[in-house]
Amino acid sequence: MTLEIGGALILIGAGNMGSALLAGWLERGMDPETIFVQDPGPSDEFISFAQRRHFKLGADASALPHGPAVMVLAVKPQIMDDVLPRLKPLIGESTVVLSIAAGRMLAGMERHLGGGVAIVRAMPNTPASIGRGITVACANAGVTPAQKSKCDDLLQAAGSVAWTNEEAALDPVTAVSGSGPAYVFLLAECLEEAGVEAGLDRDMARRLARETVSGAGELLRQSDEPAEKLRENVTSPGGTTAAALEILMSEKGLQTLMTRAVKAATKRSRELSS
Ligand SMILES: NC(=O)c1ccc[n+]([C@@H]2O[C@H](COP(=O)([O-])OP(=O)(O)OC[C@H]3O[C@@H](n4cnc5c(N)ncnc54)[C@H](OP(=O)(O)O)[C@@H]3O)[C@@H](O)[C@H]2O)c1
Numbered sequence: 001m002t003l004e005i006g007g008a009l010i011l012i013g014a015g016n017m018g019s020a021l022l023a024g025w026l027e028r029g030m031d032p033e034t035i036f037v038q039d040p041g042p043s044d045e046f047i048s049f050a051q052r053r054h055f056k057l058g059a060d061a062s063a064l065p066h067g068p069a070v071m072v073l074a075v076k077p078q079i080m081d082d083v084l085p086r087l088k089p090l091i092g093e094s095t096v097v098l099s100i101a102a103g104r105m106l107a108g109m110e111r112h113l114g115g116g117v118a119i120v121r122a123m124p125n126t127p128a129s130i131g132r133g134i135t136v137a138c139a140n141a142g143v144t145p146a147q148k149s150k151c152d153d154l155l156q157a158a159g160s161v162a163w164t165n166e167e168a169a170l171d172p173v174t175a176v177s178g179s180g181p182a183y184v185f186l187l188a189e190c191l192e193e194a195g196v197e198a199g200l201d202r203d204m205a206r207r208l209a210r211e212t213v214s215g216a217g218e219l220l221r222q223s224d225e226p227a228e229k230l231r232e233n234v235t236s237p238g239g240t241t242a243a244a245l246e247i248l249m250s251e252k253g254l255q256t257l258m259t260r261a262v263k264a265a266t267k268r269s270r271e272l273s274s
Pocket residue numbers: 012013014015016017018038039040041042074075076077079083100101102103123124125126178
């Protein structure tokens with residue numbers, strides 16, 4: 001089904017995340033004529049992308065009679081205070097603002113844009129760049145069910161979407177799924193290093209670690225079984241996997257480390273929020 005949001009979309013920021021979302025929207029058949037992109041220094045690659053796909057890069061969006069249906073904010077969190085006041089005049093009565101800026105809270109954005117503005121705050125993660133992200137979103141009181149549904153459709157172009165009514169949940173969300181891809185990449189690094197220690201050459205260890213982490217991830221995605229069951233399925237009593245898991249699942253093993261890591265990231269997310 002073609003992605004349709006009942007009006008224009010303005011995307012502010014065409015960096016990693018903004019361009020990944022945009023690619024997903026175009027792939028889902030969104031009309032490029034309705035998409036306005038603003039970015040002060042788009043890359044050459046992005047400029048030729050705009051020429052190929054005919055969305056409006058750098059075009060004046062202030063002429064939109066009722067404002068856009070959705071304005072997506074994909075700029076770095078630290079420049080939001082400068083950017084928001086300039087965007088306020090572009091917002092119409094039925095516009096919903098969808099921000100993916102990490103740590104920028106709904107109340108702070110409302111202060112800049114006005115209390116009545118409909119705002120959704122969302123936290124995606126990097127697999128969004130291949131359409132395999134997970135995003136958690138939270139709407140303010142001004143967001144109508146129809147606006148929420150538009151934001152859901154737009155975010156689904158980057159993968160799965162979940163909603164929460166508790167904005168505070170976005171701190172542990174950031175710690176689990178936002179930062180989570182880095183933990184998985186670290187797992188691949190550690191597995192590679194351990195393989196070298198165990199006698200494999202570097203290239204072989206790297207290849208085995210990469211394929212094992214990505215293959216197991218794909219198996220988990222395609223299976224209806226929980227991770228625990230998949231783990232049990234490959235663990236024979238007294239076998240090699242059981243020997244390794246005895247270490248990983250010991251009292252100071254992976255669960256203890258992961259719990260500490262997620263707690264630290266949650267705390268840092270709270271400290272950085274504004
Ligand atoms: N990447 C992730 O995994 C991830 C995950 C969750 C959330 N996020 C959030 O997504 C947002 C974007 O992250 P990103 O990784 O895509 O950053 P990014 O690659 O730096 O993209 C930001 C883009 O915004 C542009 N920009 C700067 N000032 C602007 C302005 N005044 N108006 C319009 N565009 C402007 C930047 O241009 P210049 O480069 O020329 O400054 C850049 O192209 C951040 O708020 C981040 O917290 C990212």
